[in-house]
Amino acid sequence: FSSVELTKEAFKRIDQTDSKVGAFLALNEAEAIKQAEAADARGYQDSNVLNGIPLGIKDNIITDGLTTTAASRMLEDFVPIYDATVVSKLKEAGAVNVGKLNMDEFAMGGTTETSYFKETKNPWDLNKVPGGSSGGSAAAVASGQILASLGTDTGGSIRQPAAFNGIVGMKPTYGRVSRYGLIAFASSLDQIGPFTRTVTDNALMLEAISGHDKRDSTSAKLEVPQFSANLTGQIAGMKVALPKEYFQAGVSQEIQTAVRKAAQQFEEMGAIVEEVNLPTLSYGIPAYYIIASSEASSNLQRFDGIRYGYRAEGVNSLDELYIRTRSEGFGMEVKRRIMLGTFSLSSGFYDAYFKKASQVRTLIKRDFERIFNDYDFILGPTTTTTAYNLGTKVEDPIQMYVSDLLTVTINLAGVPAITVPGGFSSEGLPIGIQLIGNYFEEAKLYQAAFAFE
Numbered sequence: 328f329s330s331v332e333l334t335k336e337a338f339k340r341i342d343q344t345d346s347k348v349g350a351f352l353a354l355n356e357a358e359a360i361k362q363a364e365a366a367d368a369r370g371y372q373d374s375n376v377l378n379g380i381p382l383g384i385k386d387n388i389i390t391d392g393l394t395t396t397a398a399s400r401m402l403e404d405f406v407p408i409y410d411a412t413v414v415s416k417l418k419e420a421g422a423v424n425v426g427k428l429n430m431d432e433f434a435m436g437g438t439t440e441t442s443y444f445k446e447t448k449n450p451w452d453l454n455k456v457p458g459g460s461s462g463g464s465a466a467a468v469a470s471g472q473i474l475a476s477l478g479t480d481t482g483g484s485i486r487q488p489a490a491f492n493g494i495v496g497m498k499p500t501y502g503r504v505s506r507y508g509l510i511a512f513a514s515s516l517d518q519i520g521p522f523t524r525t526v527t528d529n530a531l532m533l534e535a536i537s538g539h540d541k542r543d544s545t546s547a548k549l550e551v552p553q554f555s556a557n558l559t560g561q562i563a564g565m566k567v568a569l570p571k572e573y574f575q576a577g578v579s580q581e582i583q584t585a586v587r588k589a590a591q592q593f594e595e596m597g598a599i600v601e602e603v604n605l606p607t608l609s610y611g612i613p614a615y616y617i618i619a620s621s622e623a624s625s626n627l628q629r630f631d632g633i634r635y636g637y638r639a640e641g642v643n644s645l646d647e648l649y650i651r652t653r654s655e656g657f658g659m660e661v662k663r664r665i666m667l668g669t670f671s672l673s674s675g676f677y678d679a680y681f682k683k684a685s686q687v688r689t690l691i692k693r694d695f696e697r698i699f700n701d702y703d704f705i706l707g708p709t710t711t712t713t714a715y716n717l718g719t720k721v722e723d724p725i726q727m728y729v730s731d732l733l734t735v736t737i738n739l740a741g742v743p744a745i746t747v748p749g750g751f752s753s754e755g756l757p758i759g760i761q762l763i764g765n766y767f768e769e770a771k772l773y774q775a776a777f778a779f780e
């Protein structure tokens with residue numbers, strides 16, 4: 328069948344299901360059909376492996392001519408005039424952009440409930456959260472609306488929603504994918520990555536978006552391996568580290584059992600699984616929330632009501648313009664982060680908070696480096712629980728923050744990690760298994776994840 332047929336099917340499916348799931352913030356129908364027609368005319372080649380494939384993009388990644396809000400009132404009417412590098416790369420690979428996906432405001436949150444615009448629901452159970460912050464990206468793929476999507480992961484926002492939705496999500500090594508055109512949350516932690524239903528699709532997506540970009544000074548000058556070429560299922564002899572700290576009271580029994588089962592499966596495939604210590608795990612949450620909020624408070628200074636975005640009406644002074652624009656344009660969670668971050672960076676508190684958190688970050692990094700001297704990858708859970716009811720955590724930020732225990736240290740270290748489906752809870756909700764790799768060893772993660780899936 329043709330890309331036009333496939334793309335029309337995607338819009339039909341969205342039409343049938345999105346009033347319930349609520350994944351999309353903007354649809355790109357007319358343009359998408361044109362892209363599909365061009366794909367059909369071009370035909371599939373080795374250079375455009377995603378030719379004609381309908382996919383979606385998280386709404387903090389800017390798209391030329393298509394509203395990009397980061398799910399904030401601040402950017403309600405923002406129409407970018409250029410594409411993010413990942414968006415250009417997807418176009419080069421022949422993909423069709425179906426539309427923009429819901430998320431937590433400025434990617435701050437873990438349920439997609441901090442979106443200014445709408446609630447997204449978990450397609451496995453519409454009373455449950457889809458996870459976040461890339462909840463729309465995960466729900467759209469899991470509900471069969473589109474074949475793949477892009478999300479962003481600052482402290483777990485690809486891996487946690489992928490786990491809650493029973494799909495595959497990859498957070499690449501920091502620097503693997505250009506951040507040019509990503510509305511920044513915490514620049515030293517943010518990475519863009521793919522959501523798909525299968526490991527092979529995920530590898531193809533990452534191949535398409537990776538690579539050095541002169542517009543992002545932190546993007547790595549490294550060749551992009553063909554991640555999809557290595558998928559043989561052969562993992563005999565690989566050494567797998569299983570940190571003891573993952574089996575603690577904070578992680579649900581069912582998830583612990585699923586990880587033990589996964590370890591056994593890896594052993595049966597010929598891998599060598601050994602228990603290790605990861606003592607810095609418990610420092611991840613405090614270090615992450617200080618660093619991420621500090622960087623956010625700095626990045627979000629640009630939303631001042633002057634250059635672009637929301638502007639308060641009827642003000643009498645410049646100070647009033649700033650205050651009212653930011654009070655009205657930002658939601659509660661964003662304000663909380665700005666206050667926490669500004670405090671951590673202020674003179675008098677800098678040494679005790681931001682500097683201390685940066686030192687802890689170095690210890691976390693060393694902990695991973697020590698393990699990767701001896702092991703090919705780390706095996707563990709992605710989340711502490713499965714998807715929970717909508718409305719249960721959004722009013723309780725601390726509860727929300729501690730649930731990021733298993734994802735944030737990976738961003739602080741900058742290493743890659745993938746989540747793959749690893750069974751279901753007794754309630755019938757998906758459980759995610761997380762594989763964490765050494766710097767720029769995504770190929771190994773795909774190899775192991777492929778063997779496991």
Ligand code: GLN
Nearest residue numbers: 434436480481482483484
């Ligand atoms: N839940 C985390 C937070 O709220 C992670 C967010 C993300 O990765 N964008 O900061």
